[in-house]
Amino acid sequence: MDRREIAALLAYIGRLDPRTIRTDQGEARDQLAQWHELLGDIPLTTQHGWNARIAARQHIRVSPYQILPADIARPWESYRRDRLGRHTDPTPSADPDDQAAWTAELVGTRRAVAVGIAQPVQQRQLTSRRIDPKLEARLRKVGSCIPPEARASLAPYRPARAAREAAIAQGRPDALSVPCQWCQAPVGEPCRRRRIGLDGDARSNTPRATPHPGRIDLATAQQAQEPPQPTMA
Template sequence: MDRREIAALLAYIGRLDPRTIRTDPGEARDQLAQWHELLGDVPMATPHGWDARVAVRQHVRLSAYQILPSDIGRPWEKYRRDRLGRHSDPTPSVDPDDQAAWTAELVGTRRAVALGISQPVQARGITSGRREVDPELEARLREVGSCIPAAARATLAPWRTARVAREAAVAQGKLDALSVRCEWCQAQPGEPCSRRRVGADGGARGNAPLASPHPSRLDLAAAQQDQAASQPSMA
């Protein structure tokens, strides 16, 4: 607030609480200077929810004490903290390699939110259901067969032995053991089996991944495959 806004605010306070009125010109001038020094960075009102006059009315209505600049400064700081706490920085529109411009846009966005000029940007929540996929992207994935290039898959093969074996089995029409949960090592569907070592107290002491699934997992996958194959004929 500038000096004219501070003067208008003091006049408004005087109408609600005559105890704040200063009739001596020197005292009025000192009061104006003091309030401007303490509330110069506090706006009179913002487009989104802040109004210093509301803070004044709240204090006069709820407190028997004469209002002080801090009784307006505290609600303003709470207002700023609340808005920044609900704000998630959106990705700046500038070149990310331009660090100065990137930082300046982030700072400008946060300042606008804190000052009540713009609304906080909240992070988008994870929604259930299938998302809409770009038709061009879907067609491209069907064309290449995978989002991982063939050369990258070949390079990663030595470190993805279980997945490579699974993909080879599925390609040859063999049983996909990783499609079911392993009852022995508790591996979830899609995860490789692990070598589980149990200590004397019954707790697990190791969890090294295995290149091949446990026999019980193979049996369970075969049983489920047979069950799925027999359902159409039964119908």
């Protein structure tokens, strides 16, 4: 609040509690300077729920003691903590390799939420909100969140996923898009290799690098039934 807003707030408080009114010009000047020094970094109102007049009126309504600047600052700090507690940092649109820009955007977003300029970003919005256009353009350019070099390095440790990606890249059907009727693996999960003991119970259940042949046949049949995609002119 600037000095004009502080003066307006003191005038409002004086109408509700005449004890705060200073008739002497010097005392009024000192009171204005004191309140401005203590509340200068607190806004009078924000777009999202904060109003210093409401905080002052609430104190005067429930407390028999004369209002002090701290009675405005305490609700403001509670307002800030509540908003930051409900905020989840969204992914910045800055280049992650530019640490200064990345940090500056995070700090700017948090500050905007804390002072009431922007609304907190809830956890559920991480999956429902639209991707930032800059990130979307960068992802289209790269083609994947995982760089090709890292994907190739991970292939020996993810044989089922590597085989699936290779099949899709070569235009073959995605076997993991259908359930396996042999090992009962659900959609998206690799087939399992089961070893049965002499008593008929399963002794092991390890994932296979390649799907069962029946699952491949089912995916091929499903792909054949899908309508052809329109070609670009």
